[in-house]
Amino acid sequence: MARSVADVVIVGGGTSGTYLAWRLSEAGIDCLVLEKEPLDMLGTRIGPFHMEEEAFERFGIPLPEGDELLHRLETITMWSPDHGVGIAAGLTTLDMDKPTFMRRLHAYAREAGAEILQEVEFTGLAREGGFPTGVTAKGSDGEFEVRCRLVVDASGIGGAVRTRLPASPWFENDPIADLDTLVVYMESWGGLEGEIGVDINSYLHFQGWYAPSYGDELIVGVGMPASPEAARNRQQAFAATLPFKGEAVTSTSGRVPYRRPPFSLVDNGLMVVGDAAFMNKPFNGEGVTSAFTACRIAADVAAEALGRDDLTREALWPYNERYFRDQGAKFAFLTAVMPAVVSLSPDEIDFLYTVPGIFTPEGTQALNLEYELKSDPAGALKSLPPLLKGIASGKLRLHSVANIVRMGMTAGAIKKLYEDYPGHPVDFGAWVEKAKHLWSKADRARHDYFGCLLREWA
Numbered sequence: 001m002a003r004s005v006a007d008v009v010i011v012g013g014g015t016s017g018t019y020l021a022w023r024l025s026e027a028g029i030d031c032l033v034l035e036k037e038p039l040d041m042l043g044t045r046i047g048p049f050h051m052e053e054e055a056f057e058r059f060g061i062p063l064p065e066g067d068e069l070l071h072r073l074e075t076i077t078m079w080s081p082d083h084g085v086g087i088a089a090g091l092t093t094l095d096m097d098k099p100t101f102m103r104r105l106h107a108y109a110r111e112a113g114a115e116i117l118q119e120v121e122f123t124g125l126a127r128e129g130g131f132p133t134g135v136t137a138k139g140s141d142g143e144f145e146v147r148c149r150l151v152v153d154a155s156g157i158g159g160a161v162r163t164r165l166p167a168s169p170w171f172e173n174d175p176i177a178d179l180d181t182l183v184v185y186m187e188s189w190g191g192l193e194g195e196i197g198v199d200i201n202s203y204l205h206f207q208g209w210y211a212p213s214y215g216d217e218l219i220v221g222v223g224m225p226a227s228p229e230a231a232r233n234r235q236q237a238f239a240a241t242l243p244f245k246g247e248a249v250t251s252t253s254g255r256v257p258y259r260r261p262p263f264s265l266v267d268n269g270l271m272v273v274g275d276a277a278f279m280n281k282p283f284n285g286e287g288v289t290s291a292f293t294a295c296r297i298a299a300d301v302a303a304e305a306l307g308r309d310d311l312t313r314e315a316l317w318p319y320n321e322r323y324f325r326d327q328g329a330k331f332a333f334l335t336a337v338m339p340a341v342v343s344l345s346p347d348e349i350d351f352l353y354t355v356p357g358i359f360t361p362e363g364t365q366a367l368n369l370e371y372e373l374k375s376d377p378a379g380a381l382k383s384l385p386p387l388l389k390g391i392a393s394g395k396l397r398l399h400s401v402a403n404i405v406r407m408g409m410t411a412g413a414i415k416k417l418y419e420d421y422p423g424h425p426v427d428f429g430a431w432v433e434k435a436k437h438l439w440s441k442a443d444r445a446r447h448d449y450f451g452c453l454l455r456e457w458a
């Protein structure tokens, strides 16, 4: 018989919901996690996944050992489309078995006191006076109710809680649009022959990469807006450009969000984290550690609010403030500007790889660890003459430069707005109006580019 009361109900026992439950339980909060899948299935659709090594210490997670750790990868190499230039940056990434990692995370949450129910699906929210009073859920014994003070949506890209709420200016309830998603399609290759780069190898133009997988196999994957078929076509085209051959042993695909998060991550008695809040890194779609950052803030804020028995949106607001003014502002900038950079033609990207100071190891490290596009002023000065020559000779189209400058300015204004995220809900309405205006430009440009990609690869 399932229990009928908890302080917090977390919907979704993926990485975000489980990490949040662990943090809250350590703070002495009574947490119940509802997960619709059998726990042994979690992570099996993805298989191998990456986490930056430094994140383990930052998030208080012991390093993986034994079969969970597939490879310790020490570099990321960014390749020009013609393979003429490869820029390697030192960055230690752990390649891990996701199902084993999920089991370990569940064990930590349980040891700290959280209860995790498997094969139990959240079906609805009970509300009274604008506050949730509990949830309804369905398990093998039928439907049941759990009363609680706080509900957290950690249900992944579908946003099971968020999308069931009535429309409200505080908590956007629209489901994610196809054109705001990237389909990640990856194949695991065996029987490899040819010249294979070490560790992680990344290709801006195809939003593609290859990296070691289970045993001697290699993952060859791409990201592609909206369409699984187009993702597969794009992956085949990407694979044909690689300097080695292999046979696909297995393949898998899934969706990651590529859009701004909801303008607010809280309402009365409600919070949203992880893919449900579109918190993935805009430059590679990874979402595990970026959500852990949000979960840590959410756990601190929720524990304090529960301690005061004040679950109003005002009491939960510091989660918005602390998330959006830092990581949220950086991700908003990158979400707005990346399409203008990625949409350069392969020839233009090849040319930029020959310009000193554009693609650098320091730049790759700053992007992956600090989520910033960095260039030092002296380096930028050195790049200017060859860039101008490139424009004059047609290697870099003026239209492309103008597009990057225009989107860079919009992205800069968006970042500034998020750094000034309102400190109190009373100022939220005016802030949202400004944000909507800026995002309408960035979203239009991104959707135009995604539409072009779909026509190219359909």
Ligand SMILES: Cc1cc2nc3c(=O)[nH]c(=O)nc-3n(C[C@H](O)[C@H](O)[C@H](O)COP(=O)(O)OP(=O)(O)OC[C@H]3O[C@@H](n4cnc5c(N)ncnc54)[C@H](O)[C@@H]3O)c2cc1C
Binding pocket: 011, 012, 013, 014, 015, 016, 017, 034, 035, 036, 037, 042, 046, 048, 049, 050, 051, 120, 121, 122, 123, 154, 155, 156, 157, 158, 160, 184, 185, 186, 252, 253, 254, 255, 256, 273, 274, 275, 276, 280, 285, 286, 287, 288, 289, 291
């Ligand atoms: C192919 C692929 C490869 C990836 N590789 C990486 C990588 O290497 N590194 C990285 O950082 N990120 C990677 N990502 C992204 C990463 O997987 C996600 O960002 C991350 O899993 C998000 O975690 P989450 O807990 O927010 O959501 P999810 O992992 O989607 O978890 C949500 C959970 O909620 C459950 N749920 C949904 N609805 C309900 C309901 N109504 N009731 C109860 N439970 C419900 C789901 O069953 C699910 O278990 C990859 C994504 C894909 C598709």
